[in-house]
Structure formats: C-alpha cells, structure tokens
Amino acid sequence: xxxxxxxxxxxxxxxxxxxxxxxxxxxxxxxxxxxxxxxxxxxxxxxxxxxxxxxxxxxxxxxxxxxxxxxxxxxxxxxxxxxxxxxxxxxxxxxxxxxxxxxxxxxxxxxxxxxxxxxxxxxxxxxxxxxxxxxxxxxxxxxxxxxxxxxxxxxxxxxxxxxxxxxxxxxxxxxxxxxxxxxxxxxxxxxxxxxxxxxxxxxxxxxxxxxxxxxxxxxxxxxxxxxxxxxxxxxxxxxxxxxxxxxxxxxxxxxxxxxxxxxxxxxxxxxxxxxxxx
Amino acid sequence: xxxxxxxxxxxxxxxxxxxxxxxxxxxxxxxxxxxxxxxxxxxxxxxxxxxxxxxxxxxxxxxxxxxxxxxxxxxxxxxxxxxxxxxxxxxxxxxxxxxxxxxxxxxxxxxxxxxxxxxxxxxxxxxxxxxxxxxxxxxxxxxxxxxxxxxxxxxxxxxxxxxxxxxxxxxxxxxxxxxxxxxxxxxxxxxxxxxxxxxxxxxxxxxxxxxxxxxxxxxxxxxxxxxxxxxxxxxxxxxxxxxxxxxxxxxxxxxxxxxxxxxxxxxxxxxxxxxxxxxxxxxxxxxxxxxxxxxxxxxxxxxxxxxxx
Numbered sequence: 409x410x411x412x413x414x415x416x417x418x419x420x421x422x423x424x425x426x427x428x429x430x431x432x433x434x435x436x437x438x439x440x441x442x443x444x445x446x447x448x449x450x451x452x453x454x455x456x457x458x459x460x461x462x463x464x465x466x467x468x469x470x471x472x473x474x475x476x477x478x479x480x481x482x483x484x485x486x487x488x489x490x491x492x493x494x495x496x497x498x499x500x501x502x503x504x505x506x507x508x509x510x511x512x513x514x515x516x517x518x519x520x521x522x523x524x525x526x527x528x529x530x531x532x533x534x535x536x537x538x539x540x541x542x543x544x545x546x547x548x549x550x551x552x553x554x555x556x557x558x559x560x561x562x563x564x565x566x567x568x569x570x571x572x573x574x575x576x577x578x579x580x581x582x583x584x585x586x587x588x589x590x591x592x593x594x595x596x597x598x599x600x601x602x603x604x605x606x607x608x609x610x611x612x613x614x615x616x617x618x619x620x621x622x623x624x625x626x627x628x629x630x631x632x633x634x635x636x637x638x639x640x641x642x643x644x645x646x647x648x649x650x651x652x653x654x655x656x657x658x659x660x661x662x663x664x665x666x667x668x669x670x671x672x673x674x675x676x677x678x679x680x681x682x683x684x685x686x
Numbered sequence: 687x688x689x690x691x692x693x694x695x696x697x698x699x700x701x702x703x704x705x706x707x708x709x710x711x712x713x714x715x716x717x718x719x720x721x722x723x724x725x726x727x728x729x730x731x732x733x734x735x736x737x738x739x740x741x742x743x744x745x746x747x748x749x750x751x752x753x754x755x756x757x758x759x760x761x762x763x764x765x766x767x768x769x770x771x772x773x774x775x776x777x778x779x780x781x782x783x784x785x786x787x788x789x790x791x792x793x794x795x796x797x798x799x800x801x802x803x804x805x806x807x808x809x810x811x812x813x814x815x816x817x818x819x820x821x822x823x824x825x826x827x828x829x830x831x832x833x834x835x836x837x838x839x840x841x842x843x844x845x846x847x848x849x850x851x852x853x854x855x856x857x858x859x860x861x862x863x864x865x866x867x868x869x870x871x872x873x874x875x876x877x878x879x880x881x882x883x884x885x886x887x888x889x890x891x892x893x894x895x896x897x898x899x900x901x902x903x904x905x906x907x908x909x910x911x912x913x914x915x916x917x918x919x920x921x922x923x924x925x926x927x928x929x930x931x932x933x934x935x936x937x938x939x940x941x942x943x944x945x946x947x948x949x950x951x952x953x954x955x956x957x958x959x960x961x962x963x964x965x966x967x968x969x970x971x972x973x974x975x976x977x978x979x980x981x982x983x984x985x986x987x988x989x990x991x992x993x994x995x
Contacts, residue, residue, distance in 0.1 A: 420887035424784055430776025431785070434863065435796050437856045441803060441811050448814075496707035504701050505708075513708045516715035522977035523970060524917020526944045527722070530966045533951070534721045543952075554718065557711060587700035615804025618919035618944070622952040642806045642920075649810045650924060657814065664807045675802050 442668075449665030452658045457666070462628055462644070465653045472663050474630050478545070478639040482624060483614055485549035485634065490556045491606060495595075497557070498564025498602075503590055505565075520558035528554040529619035537623060545631075545638040548624030552613045559612065563605025567598040600681050607678035611671045617642035641667050719970070726964035728957060737964060743930045743946075745954075750961035752968065754930040758847060758940035759969075762922060763915035765851025765936070766858055771908050773855075774862035779892055782870050794867070801860035809924030812853045817844045817925055820852060825937050839935040845927035847940040853921050858911040865910055869903030869987060870896055902990075906983035913976040917969060919944035943969050 456471050463470025497517075501510055532551030537543055571594050579589040595602070620626075625637040626647065641663060648660035729737065733750065740751025781793055821844040829840035873895055881891040927939025928949060943965050951962050 416887055416890070420889040423889040423892075427776045427780035427784055430773050431780040431793055434773050434777040434859050435793065438796055438800050440815065441807070444811055444815050445807070493707050493710055496704045497711045500704035500708040504704065510708070513712045516712045518977070518981070519974055520715055522913055522973050523718070524919065524944055524973055526917070526919040526947050527966050527970050530947070530951070530963055531718050531721065534725055554714065557714070561711060585694055586697040590700065611802065615806065617804065617806040618948055621948055625952065642804060645810060646806050646920065646924075649813055660810055664810050667804060668807055671802060671804060675799075
C-alpha cells in the first residue's frame with residue numbers, strides 16, 4: 409500500500425515539474441529573442457539610425473529614417489479609412505445585426521481574420537498596382553486595411569456587446585434618439601475597449617511585412633508621393649537580413665529593435681487603457 | 687440588442703449608414719475571392735489538376751506545378767504542430783492548475799507577448815540565432831549518427847524544413863496556449879474537486895477530468911494553430927531554404943506556398959504571376975477550411991460544456 413501511494417505521489421511530482429518545464433520552454437524564446445535584439449541591435453543604435461537615409465554597403469553609418477517615415481505614412485493612410493469602416497461595421501453588427509445579412513457579414517469578418525497576410529498583398533497588387541502600373545503606398549495601405557478591418561470590427565462588436573442593455577434603455581427612456589444613444593452613450597461607454605482594439609490592430613500592421621513586399625515595394629530614398637514605391641521599416645529589416653553583407657545584418661538588428669520597441673509600446677498603452685477601465 | 691424605435695428618420699438613416707459600411711466589409715471579402723479566382727484562371731485553365739501534383743516550377747519553360755510548395759507548407763506546419771501542441775498544453779495545465787496565483791498573470795502575459803512580435807523579427811532571429819544552433823547542435827550530430835534514416839539524411843545546410851517548423855512552433859504556441867486554457871477553464875470545478883476528495887493526486891485529477899473533457903477542445907486549438915502555421919510567410923521564407931523540391935529529409939532545404947509568393951511575385955508576369963496567384967487562392971481556401979473546422983470544433987465544445995456533460 410505504502411509503495412503505491414509513494415509511486416502515485418512521485419508521478420504527481422514528476423508531472424508537475426514536466427508541466428513547469430513546458431511553461432518554461434514556451435516563455436524561453438521570448439527572452440532569447442529580446443536578449444539578441446538588445447545585444448545585436450543595441451550595438452548599432454545611434455541617433456543617426458533614426459535620422460539618416462540608408463547608406464550603400466561598406467559605407468559606415470546610415471539609418472532607416474525613410475523606413476520609419478514610410479511606416480508612419482502607410483499606417484496613417486490605412487487607418488484613415490479603415491477605422492471608420494471597421495467601427496461603423498462593428499456598430500451595425502452589435503446594435504442592429506440580426507438576420508441573414510448580419511450573419512453573412514460576420515462570416516466575412518471571420519474569413520478575413522484567418523486569411524494569411526501575404527494574400528492581402530496579392531489583393532493590393534491586383535486592385536491597385538496593376539491598374540496604376542506601379543508600386544505605391546496606396547497599394548500597401550489597401551493590403552494592410554484588409555488585415556486591420558476585421559480585427560477592429562470584431563473588437564468593436566464585442567466591446568459594444570459588453571455595454572448593458574439597461575444603459576441603452578435608460579438613454580432611450582430619457583427621450584434621446586436612438587442614433588444619439590448609440591453614438592454618445594453606447595459607443596462612448598465602450599470607447600476604451602474599442603480604442604484598445606484599434607491600437608492592437610495598429611501594432612499588428614506596423615510589423616506586417618508580407619503584404620508590403622509587392623505593393624509598396626520599398627525604397628532607398630525619401631518618398632513624399634503616395635503613388636510611388638515607399639520605404640517601410642519591416643521591409644528594410646527583411647532586405648537587410650537576407651542580404652549577404654555583415655554591416656547590413658547589424659542594421660537589420662537595429663531596425664528590428666526600433667520596430668519591436670514601437671510595437672511593444674503600442675501594446676502596453678492598449679493594455680493600460682482597458683486595465684484602467686476595470 | 688437595441689430596441690427598434692419605429693419611424694424616426696434620423697434613426698433609420700443611421701441604421702442604413704452603418705449597414706452600408708457592413709456591406710462594404712462583406713463586399714471586400716467577396717471581391718478578394720473574386721479577384722483571386724479571376725487572376726488565377728489562366729494557370730488553372732492551362733494546368734488544371736496537374737498543378738497540384740506536378741513538381742516542375744520552371745519560369746524558363748513556363749511550366750508550373752505547386753507540389754514542392756504544398757509539400758513544404760504541410761511538412762513544416764506539421765512539424766510546428768508536433769512541437770507546439772505538447773508544449774502549449776503542458777504550459778496551459780501548469781498555468782491553470784499548478785502555478786501559484788501571483789505567477790499566473792505574468793506567465794500568460796509573456797506568452798501573449800510572443801504573439802505580438804512581428805513575423806519578420808522571428809525570421810531575423812531565425813536566420814542568425816536559431817538556425818546556427820539547430821545546425822550545429824541538433825542537425826549535424828543527428829545526421830552523423832542517424833543519417834541512415836531517410837528523415838535525417840544530410841547534407842546539413844542550416845536553412846531547412848526543420849528550422850521552419852521549429853520557428854513556426856514558437857509563433858503558434860501563444861494561440862494554442864490561450865485556447866487550451868479557455869477550454870480547460872470550462873471544466874466544472876466540482877468534478878475536479880470530486881476526484882481530489884477521493885484521494886486523487888493533482889495529476890490524476892488532470893488525467894481523468896481534463897483528459898475526459900478537453901481532448902476535443904485541444905484538438906480544436908491544434909487546428910487553429912495549424913491555420914496560423916499554414917499561411918505564415920516571412921519567418922518561413924527566411925529560414926526554409928527556398929528550394930523547390932520534394933524530399934523526405936527534414937534537414938533538406940524546402941519551400942512553402944507563402945514563401946514562393948513572397949519571393950517571386952514582384953518580378954513575375956504572365957503565366958508565372960497567374961500560377962503564383964493560384965497558389966494564393968489554394969492557400970486562401972485551405973486556411974478558410976481549416977479555420978472553419980477549428981471554429982466548428984470549438985463551438986461544439988463550448989455547447990457541450992454549457993450543457994454540463
């Protein structure tokens with residue numbers, strides 16, 4: 409009897425450690441990635457990285473300023489029209505969305521969420537690059553909005569659904585028109601959650617590379633025109649990383665460090681917003 | 687949700703306006719499928735089903751077959767699942783059942799952060815850190831002593847299907863982990879307590895209760911992770927080796943569907959472009975089916991849990 413109990417306890421303890429090991433191995437890559445980013449990227453981190461254009465191979469210095477600017481422009485361009493579309497679509501689904509049409513829209517949103525991002529690049533290419541006969545920031549923004557919209561529609565709908573029906577009824581009982589109730593009471597109540605969703609989607613598209621490969625294409629120089637190929641940070645990281653030159657590899661790490669810092673900052677702000685609410 | 691208020695014209699206008707945006711999202715989705723279908727038609731007409739089984743990818747002769755890419759995508763995704771599922775499920779059990787309260791939040795937060803890292807950064811880390819480690823400490827020794835097994839045959843270059851699968855596994859862990867945790871949380875507390883009160887150890891409780899309840903849910907989480915892995919582009923492109931061949935060894939350089947689109951699309955035209963878009967269409971359909979399957983399994987699971995079985 410005693411030995412059986414002992415064996416059962418030993419197995420229990422062994423399994424506990426095995427599960428702990430699993431959790432450890434799951435987290436481990438995160439630390440390894442950040443460690444390497446800080447060590448290898450920090451080495452190249454200079455002020456000129458943020459202010460200079462890329463230099464040719466062999467020439468020391470040079471930065472990713474055009475990539476940072478390009479990412480900024482493309483992200484803003486994407487959000488400028490995606491945020492209203494996505495939020496309004498989310499409002500429709502949460503406030504009026506019953507029946508077949510709403511189910512079809514929900515199915516479409518689910519479908520888009522799962523589509524690999526490279527396919528959105530094909531979408532931008534066919535719709536914008538082919539007719540315009542050139543790569544452009546517009547095409548990149550079109551591709552990215554296909555990733556941005558479904559995420560924000562989903563969170564907007566979910567967040568609006570967390571607003572109790574009693575709040576809406578209270579507003580309506582006061583004689584406030586329904587559309588005003590929706591915009592000024594329901595949406596405002598859920599605004600922190602919706603904003604979190606928008607920020608998380610923004611962090612996601614800032615780091616997206618695949619949809620930009622053959623839409624915005626990338627650029628070695630400054631570009632102010634939106635109908636021309638434009639540089640973007642993730643594209644620079646990619647092309648530096650796969651290049652055969654040692655000093656470009658260093659730039660890839662430095663660029664990646666800047667990129668991850670932005671993505672993480674936005675993530676932290678987004679989480680902070682909803683945490684404060686609760 | 688909201689109550690209908692009859693005939694206020696402004697209300698009606700607002701509802702219609704929001705419906706227009708909802709329709710726009712629906713239309714974009716249909717448009718995506720339509721343009722993929724239309725642009726892949728030339729390749730589809732020329733090659734037909736042969737496209738799926740032909741191993742030639744030859745822009746010079748203008749002959750295209752997707753088999754090496756489909757094979758590489760499936761093999762690397764399968765490897766990723768093989769590595770990621772045990773780790774994620776184990777970690778989920780640890781967080782849900784064993785971890786002290788103060789540790790639960792930080793661990794799950796860190797696991798979620800894994801999902802926030804852009805794919806291109808995983809690729810960068812893969813090229814310069816993961817691939818050399820795997821090459822020197824795993825692939826070379828294994829190829830040396832177990833090279834007679836076709837699966838582990840050399841030569842070892844570094845970039846390989848194994849490296850791609852390994853990197854993918856790191857990327858899909860957060861998704862499988864969080865869904866697994868949700869599934870495990872649906873197990874009724876009283877059933878767990880019942881096993882413990884009969885003198886069962888924690889592990890016995892996990893084996894009996896979670897084993898009984900959560901297998902379909904964990905399967906759903908796995909399928910969800912598979913959907914992620916199949917379409918992942920940048921990280922795979924950077925470490926898989928980009929050689930369009932079908933082979934048995936995990937140490938060989940391979941290719942994937944997403945990777946060939948990423949590498950060749952910008953410079954392609956004519957039939958090659960159409961073939962690449964056809965690969966995109968296939969990827970679209972496969973991920974759609976996989977994601978729908980995952981959703982179906984998980985919804986069934988939730989329905990079962992809410993009935994308290």
